[in-house]
Amino acid sequence: MAPGLPTAMDRPHFIGIGGAGMSGIAKILAQRGAKVAGSDAKESATAEALRALGATVHIGHAAEHLADDASCVVVSSAIRQDNPELARAAELGIPVVHRSDALAALMAGLRPIAVAGTHGKTTTTSMLAVSLSELGLDPSYAIGGDLDAPGSNALHGEGEIFVAEADESDRSFHKYAPEVAIVLNVELDHHANYASMDEIYESFETFAGKIVPGGTLVINADHEGARELTRRLAGSVRTVTYGEAEDADVRVLSVVAQGLKSEVTVVLDGTELVFTVSVPGRHYAHNAVAALAAGVALGIPAGELAPALASYTGVKRRLQLKGEVAGVQVIDSYAHHPTEMTADLEAMRAAAGDARILVVFQPHLFSRTQELGKEMGQSLSLADASLVLDIYPAREDPIPGITSELIIEAARAAGADVTPVHDKAEVPSVVAGMTKPGDLVLTMGAGDVTDLGPQILDRLSK
CATH class of the missing domain: 3.40.50.720 (NAD(P)-binding Rossmann-like Domain)
Structure with a gap:
C-alpha cells in the first residue's frame, strides 16, 4: 500500500x-x-x-x-x-x-492550499496546479474540472503541496485545514442550502477559522462580499488581500487584453511585476493574481511563479474552444450564475472585437433560477442573440411555476434577442440557421448543454 x-x-x-x-x-x-x-x-x-x-x-x-x-x-x-x-x-x-472527509484525509501530512469562493474556484485551482508543476514542485491536486494540460482533474504528486478546490455549496469545505486558503468572492448561491447572506458569511468564517496556525488567508480586495468577510474576521487570521483596490496588499495596476491573452501588472512587496495570463478575461487575470499571492504565502518566489502561470492554458468548459467550422467558432462556458455569465460574455466581447456572439444557455437548478432568473436574463443582454433551453434539474425536483420563461422575460425586458428552445435536439439546426462566418457561439451552463458543441459543429459542416 x-x-x-x-x-x-x-x-x-x-x-x-x-x-x-x-x-x-x-x-x-x-x-x-x-x-x-x-x-x-x-x-x-x-x-x-x-x-x-x-x-x-x-x-x-x-x-x-x-x-x-x-x-x-x-x-x-x-x-x-x-x-x-x-x-x-x-x-x-x-x-x-462524505467526499469532503475523504479529500481531507488525502491532504493529511501535506501543505494544502484550499481555493474557495462563489466563482472561479476551478480556474484558480488549475492555475496553481499547472504553475507549481511547471516549477517542478510536483503537487497533488483535486479540481472540479479537467485541465487542458496536464489533462486530468486530479493527480497524486510526490511533492509536499496539495491544491484543492474547496466547495462551499454544502459546507463541506469546513472539513479542510489548509496552510493557505483563498477566498475569491462571496455571494449568495446554492439557495437550497443557504437562506441568507448571513448564513453564507458564517460559513466562510468557519472555513477561514480552519486555517492552520501561522497560515494565510488570501482574499479579494475588490469584491464587496469578500471585503465584508475580511471585516468580520477582524484580524483573527493572517490576511493578504489582492485586487485593484488602493489598499490591496497585492495590487493589480493593469490588465491589458492581448487577443486571447492578458498582460497583468501587479505590485507585490513594493516590487512591480509583469506577467502573461494565457486565457482571455479580466476575471481570469484576477484569478491568476490570487494564485500568485497564495504561492508566495507558501514561500514560492514571485519572480519564479509569475512566469510559470503563463503555462496555464485553460480548463475544459471554461471558455474552451470546441472548434471552428465555416468561419463560426464554438466555445463552451460553464457559467451558470449571473456574475459568471456576465464575466464570460464581457471577456468574449473584449477578445472578439466586432464579432457577433450567440449564446445557447441552459439554466442550472430550479432553486437558482427562482432566485436569480431575472439577473440571468439581464446577463444575456450582453449577447447579440440567445437561445434559452429548459432548466437542467441536476439533483433537484421541479418547483411549481419556475421555468426558463422567468429568464426569457427578464432578458427581453433588458432588450435582449431571446428565443426559447424546448427540444435540445433542435438547437444545432436553429444555430446553423442564425449564424454566419465570423460569429461566435457560446454553449453556456453547468448541465449537459456542453454536449451540444460538437453537434453544432457537425451541423455547420453540412
Missing part, C-alpha cells in the same frame, strides 16, 4: 464515481495504491480514465455493485438516501464517508 493512503480507504466504493469531485478523489486513491470501485449513472470518458488506473466502474446503481469487502462507501451530497448501494452499505455495516 502506498505511503499516505488511509487504511480505511484502501478498498473504497464511490457512488457517483464519474462526478467531477468524486472522480478526482478516486483517481488519487487509485494512484496511491487503493483498490478503487464505484458506480455512475452513465458511461463516460471519466469512467474509462478511472478504469485505466485500475478502478472497477459499474454503470447504473445496484446493490450487487457494492463488494462485501469494501472498506468504505464514499458519497457526495447529491446521493439520495434511497440509493440501493447506500442501503446495501447499511446492511453490511460498511462505513459511509
Whole structure:
C-alpha cells in the first residue's frame, strides 16, 4: 500500500464515481495504491480514465455493485438516501464517508492550499496546479474540472503541496485545514442550502477559522462580499488581500487584453511585476493574481511563479474552444450564475472585437433560477442573440411555476434577442440557421448543454 493512503480507504466504493469531485478523489486513491470501485449513472470518458488506473466502474446503481469487502462507501451530497448501494452499505455495516472527509484525509501530512469562493474556484485551482508543476514542485491536486494540460482533474504528486478546490455549496469545505486558503468572492448561491447572506458569511468564517496556525488567508480586495468577510474576521487570521483596490496588499495596476491573452501588472512587496495570463478575461487575470499571492504565502518566489502561470492554458468548459467550422467558432462556458455569465460574455466581447456572439444557455437548478432568473436574463443582454433551453434539474425536483420563461422575460425586458428552445435536439439546426462566418457561439451552463458543441459543429459542416 502506498505511503499516505488511509487504511480505511484502501478498498473504497464511490457512488457517483464519474462526478467531477468524486472522480478526482478516486483517481488519487487509485494512484496511491487503493483498490478503487464505484458506480455512475452513465458511461463516460471519466469512467474509462478511472478504469485505466485500475478502478472497477459499474454503470447504473445496484446493490450487487457494492463488494462485501469494501472498506468504505464514499458519497457526495447529491446521493439520495434511497440509493440501493447506500442501503446495501447499511446492511453490511460498511462505513459511509462524505467526499469532503475523504479529500481531507488525502491532504493529511501535506501543505494544502484550499481555493474557495462563489466563482472561479476551478480556474484558480488549475492555475496553481499547472504553475507549481511547471516549477517542478510536483503537487497533488483535486479540481472540479479537467485541465487542458496536464489533462486530468486530479493527480497524486510526490511533492509536499496539495491544491484543492474547496466547495462551499454544502459546507463541506469546513472539513479542510489548509496552510493557505483563498477566498475569491462571496455571494449568495446554492439557495437550497443557504437562506441568507448571513448564513453564507458564517460559513466562510468557519472555513477561514480552519486555517492552520501561522497560515494565510488570501482574499479579494475588490469584491464587496469578500471585503465584508475580511471585516468580520477582524484580524483573527493572517490576511493578504489582492485586487485593484488602493489598499490591496497585492495590487493589480493593469490588465491589458492581448487577443486571447492578458498582460497583468501587479505590485507585490513594493516590487512591480509583469506577467502573461494565457486565457482571455479580466476575471481570469484576477484569478491568476490570487494564485500568485497564495504561492508566495507558501514561500514560492514571485519572480519564479509569475512566469510559470503563463503555462496555464485553460480548463475544459471554461471558455474552451470546441472548434471552428465555416468561419463560426464554438466555445463552451460553464457559467451558470449571473456574475459568471456576465464575466464570460464581457471577456468574449473584449477578445472578439466586432464579432457577433450567440449564446445557447441552459439554466442550472430550479432553486437558482427562482432566485436569480431575472439577473440571468439581464446577463444575456450582453449577447447579440440567445437561445434559452429548459432548466437542467441536476439533483433537484421541479418547483411549481419556475421555468426558463422567468429568464426569457427578464432578458427581453433588458432588450435582449431571446428565443426559447424546448427540444435540445433542435438547437444545432436553429444555430446553423442564425449564424454566419465570423460569429461566435457560446454553449453556456453547468448541465449537459456542453454536449451540444460538437453537434453544432457537425451541423455547420453540412
